Amino acid sequence: MTKRTTKKKRTTKAKAKPKAKLKKPSFKLSNQQKLIFGSLLIIIGVLLFISFLSFIFTGKEDQSALSNFPDRSEDYKNWASQLGAWVSELFITKGFGIPSFIFSGLIFLSGVYVTLNLKKAKLRKHWIWGTLIVIWLSILLGFFTHKYDLLGGTIGFEMNHFFQDYIGKIGTILLLLFGLIAYLAIRFKVTGDTFVGLFNRAKKDLKDNTASGMDQEESSVIVDNSLTEEAEVIKSAFEIPLEDKNPTIGNPSKPDSKSEDLKIEVDEKPKEETIEEPELKMEVETSKEEVSETDNLADKLVEDFGQFDPTLELSNYQFPPLDLLKKYDNEGISIDQEELEENKNRIVETLSNYKIGISSIKATIGPTVTLYEIVPDAGIRISKIKNLEDDIALSLAALGIRIIAPIPGKGTIGIEVPNKNSTIVSMRSVIASQKFQQSKMQLPIAFGKTISNETFVVDLAKMPHLLMAGATGQGKSVGLNAVLTSLLYKKHPAEVKFVLVDPKKVELTLFNKIERHYLAKLPDSEDAIITDNTKVINTLNSLCIEMDNRYEMLKNAFCRNIAEYNAKFKARKLNPNDGHAFLPYIVLVVDEFADLIMTAGKEVETPIARLAQLARAIGIHLIIATQRPSVNVITGIIKANFPARIAFRVTSKIDSRTILDGSGADQLIGRGDMLYTQGNDLIRLQCAFVDTPEVERITEFIGAQKAYPDAHLLPEYVGEEGGTNLDIDISDRDKLFREAAEIIVTAQQGSASLLQRKLKLGYNRAGRIIDQLEAAGIVGSFEGSKARQVLVPDLVALDQLLENEK
Numbered sequence: 001m002t003k004r005t006t007k008k009k010r011t012t013k014a015k016a017k018p019k020a021k022l023k024k025p026s027f028k029l030s031n032q033q034k035l036i037f038g039s040l041l042i043i044i045g046v047l048l049f050i051s052f053l054s055f056i057f058t059g060k061e062d063q064s065a066l067s068n069f070p071d072r073s074e075d076y077k078n079w080a081s082q083l084g085a086w087v088s089e090l091f092i093t094k095g096f097g098i099p100s101f102i103f104s105g106l107i108f109l110s111g112v113y114v115t116l117n118l119k120k121a122k123l124r125k126h127w128i129w130g131t132l133i134v135i136w137l138s139i140l141l142g143f144f145t146h147k148y149d150l151l152g153g154t155i156g157f158e159m160n161h162f163f164q165d166y167i168g169k170i171g172t173i174l175l176l177l178f179g180l181i182a183y184l185a186i187r188f189k190v191t192g193d194t195f196v197g198l199f200n201r202a203k204k205d206l207k208d209n210t211a212s213g214m215d216q217e218e219s220s221v222i223v224d225n226s227l228t229e230e231a232e233v234i235k236s237a238f239e240i241p242l243e244d245k246n247p248t249i250g251n252p253s254k255p256d257s258k259s260e261d262l263k264i265e266v267d268e269k270p271k272e273e274t275i276e277e278p279e280l281k282m283e284v285e286t287s288k289e290e291v292s293e294t295d296n297l298a299d300k301l302v303e304d305f306g307q308f309d310p311t312l313e314l315s316n317y318q319f320p321p322l323d324l325l326k327k328y329d330n331e332g333i334s335i336d337q338e339e340l341e342e343n344k345n346r347i348v349e350t351l352s353n354y355k356i357g358i359s360s361i362k363a364t365i366g367p368t369v370t371l372y373e374i375v376p377d378a379g380i381r382i383s384k385i386k387n388l389e390d391d392i393a394l395s396l397a398a399l400g401i402r403i404i405a406p407i408p409g410k411g412t413i414g415i416e417v418p419n420k421n422s423t424i425v426s427m428r429s430v431i432a433s434q435k436f437q438q439s440k441m442q443l444p445i446a447f448g449k450t451i452s453n454e455t456f457v458v459d460l461a462k463m464p465h466l467l468m469a470g471a472t473g474q475g476k477s478v479g480l481n482a483v484l485t486s487l488l489y490k491k492h493p494a495e496v497k498f499v500l501v502d503p504k505k506v507e508l509t510l511f512n513k514i515e516r517h518y519l520a521k522l523p524d525s526e527d528a529i530i531t532d533n534t535k536v537i538n539t540l541n542s543l544c545i546e547m548d549n550r551y552e553m554l555k556n557a558f559c560r561n562i563a564e565y566n567a568k569f570k571a572r573k574l575n576p577n578d579g580h581a582f583l584p585y586i587v588l589v590v591d592e593f594a595d596l597i598m599t600a601g602k603e604v605e606t607p608i609a610r611l612a613q614l615a616r617a618i619g620i621h622l623i624i625a626t627q628r629p630s631v632n633v634i635t636g637i638i639k640a641n642f643p644a645r646i647a648f649r650v651t652s653k654i655d656s657r658t659i660l661d662g663s664g665a666d667q668l669i670g671r672g673d674m675l676y677t678q679g680n681d682l683i684r685l686q687c688a689f690v691d692t693p694e695v696e697r698i699t700e701f702i703g704a705q706k707a708y709p710d711a712h713l714l715p716e717y718v719g720e721e722g723g724t725n726l727d728i729d730i731s732d733r734d735k736l737f738r739e740a741a742e743i744i745v746t747a748q749q750g751s752a753s754l755l756q757r758k759l760k761l762g763y764n765r766a767g768r769i770i771d772q773l774e775a776a777g778i779v780g781s782f783e784g785s786k787a788r789q790v791l792v793p794d795l796v797a798l799d800q801l802l803e804n805e806k
């Protein structure tokens with residue numbers, strides 16, 4: 001019975017909490033409003049002070065005019081005229097008397113607090129203590145009001161007499177004394193010990209002084225000094241009743257223990273002492289760094305020509321404006337109170353059916369999903385809730401419920417429930433966000449919004465490669481477009497180049513328009529966007545050569561990464577005549593990796609793995625998307641090199657596990673709902689939506705501007721497919737044919753692996769060269785595990801043989 005009542009209580013508590021949270025109104029003033037309101041308060045405070053002050057001298061003369069208040073023709077002596085006289089009469093004569101001055105100070109102080117945006121808690125304290133002091137003083141001054149009627153005001157006088165009637169004059173004085181003691185004890189932490197200590201020390205000092213025979217004058221000075229600490233506590237209480245005293249000035253018993261400032265100031269104290277200690281001062285002489293010759297030259301060049309500007313060639317390039325992106329009507333998150341209540345009740349009910357009590361529940365509404373964070377009662381096993389995933393989904397009748405138990409870094413369990421009406425996260429809203437616009441990342445990407453509706457921006461350079469997977473139609477292509485759009489809005493054509501691989505042939509075609517601005521391609525190819533699988537192999541190998549070249553350049557420049565290298569190049573410390581050049585980031589995008597790996601297998605996997613392993617430092621980043629997240633597509637070697645992964649909705653738990661190493665992607669709701677991981681936590685995001693017409697407008701805007709003469713050219717790669725024929729034409733032979741022949745003849749060993757090692761070739765190419773050597777009669781035929789026989793005895797004979805062929 002009692003159990004049930006507690007449960008019921010808990011349920012009602014759980015019901016009440018999120019409601020209160022959601023409905024809580026907030027009155028926040030903007031900085032301009034704060035300035036206006038604050039300065040108004042300051043002016044009112046000053047005016048009040050002037051009125052009160054002049055009322056002391058002119059109050060009597062204004063009395064007759066005040067009795068005729070509405071009459072404007074009356075002559076007022078108060079410096080703030082009619083209103084000043086009236087307000088002063090109200091506060092001083094009819095109110096608290098002279099202590100009312102404190103109110104003018106409090107209003108002034110409030111103005112300062114509002115204008116400077118200081119802590120409101122402190123101001124509240126000032127008001128409470130200030131008002132108490134006004135009342136106390138006004139009662140005290142009430143003793144003298146019949147002589148000087150302005151002193152305690154009517155209220156002070158009346159209250160004083162009220163107390164006198166009941167507890168007499170002495171009682172009232174004692175009551176006021178009690179008020180004073182209570183004030184000192186509470187506000188300044190004065191205790192009985194303070195007074196005892198004060199008394200003892202005074203006594204001791206007095207004794208010492210008498211014993212040492214000091215003269216009267218001196219002893220009194222010493223007593224005064226020793227008293228300072230405690231006396232100041234009491235003295236200061238009267239001196240500055242409206243202001244918080246600086247805790248470091250006084251003694252340790254004075255400051256408010258709750259104040260955080262205190263801790264910081266206590267920490268600072270020893271520091272000051274060390275600096276002031278004369279013996280500890282040490283002169284540190286720093287040796288000047290020698291300027292090397294190249295530095296000198298570089299400095300001079302920078303002085304003469306300024307830093308190298310990679311954007312100079314397209315210095316008039318204009319970044320696409322925000323207007324090219326569409327604004328949606330239903331962007332703002334709307335709170336459906338009914339839906340929230342309903343879901344919450346169902347969660348509570350379902351869990352209580354399984355005897356799981358909840359001590360609190362909180363809702364965070366995102367664009368597509370609402371996260372209900374629950375704190376279960378003590379002693380409930382997390383796995384029990386995790387196992388109820390399907391039951392909760394069933395009772396909520398919702399498509400994909402994801403349970404996060406526990407939420408990393410929090411002591412709560414999360415239940416993500418899709419909203420009935422999801423809101424679109426427009427690309428415009430994420431690009432326009434401060435987070436993206438002010439980001440100092442090397443390759444910032446605005447993916448979309450998190451569950452708490454914050455824009456999610458990550459650095460592709462830090463990922464450093466991205467794997468995107470999801471069933472067809474769940475938002476992969478939109479996701480890729482969001483990545484490319486982010487980079488187009490942030491990076492100049494000189495700073496980043498894209499290598500686009502699009503086996504589907506239709507997804508990335510729009511980017512053809514920016515070929516000469518942003519795309520990179522192989523020297524001999526016509527189209528920059530690669531749609532042919534065989535060309536992909538060449539491009540990947542070419543990127544590997546680019547990678548090797550870049551590493552060589554970095555090594556010669558003594559730099560560890562592209563950022564350092566480019567900074568050095570901009571500072572003109574690297575000579576272009578030595579082969580140095582400004583290096584743009586290269587982003588390789590493959591839309592449909594499954595297709596590639598199915599047709600080309602290892603030939604694609606190997607260079608991709610090599611790039612993924614090594615290319616991060618030299619600014620080549622890979623983004624690979626696939627709609628078939630099976631283990632033969634996303635192989636172990638690929639997975640190991642792509643720590644950053646995005647999963648859109650997939651159809652099975654196995655697929656989810658292949659991408660994310662865990663379930664979750666199968667519970668997404670599609671249309672850009674995604675999970676992002678960079679190796680540890682999973683973050684649920686709503687991908688920003690960028691439609692084809694928007695991409696078209698952006699690429700058209702960029703394409704219409706002045707461009708480079710050609711797309712960025714990648715290094716030439718001599719494909720292996722050229723020399724596959726066995727009855728080879730001499731002209732079709734591999735470029736390395738002669739070199740290979742010389743190696744084989746010199747070593748007198750006809751093996752492909754020798755060529756692989758010496759010429760750093762892939763197995764396929766080395767095998768083909770061996771075939772060509774066989775056709776030319778340089779090596780014998782295939783003999784199983786044994787190396788082929790070499791038919792040419794030495795290099796002279798080889799020369800003759802090749803000469804005769806011509």
Ligand SMILES: Nc1ncnc2c1ncn2[C@@H]1O[C@H](COP(=O)(O)OP(=O)(O)OP(=O)(O)O)[C@@H](O)[C@H]1O
Pocket residue numbers: 424425470471472473474475476477478479627671672673686687688689690
């Ligand atoms: N972030 C998003 N917000 C809203 N709707 C989206 C979002 N992403 C995708 N969609 C919707 O889903 C549809 C399919 O998206 P998309 O073309 O990107 O899927 P896909 O995974 O690339 O499919 P496929 O693999 O067949 O190319 C879009 O036309 C759009 O209507």
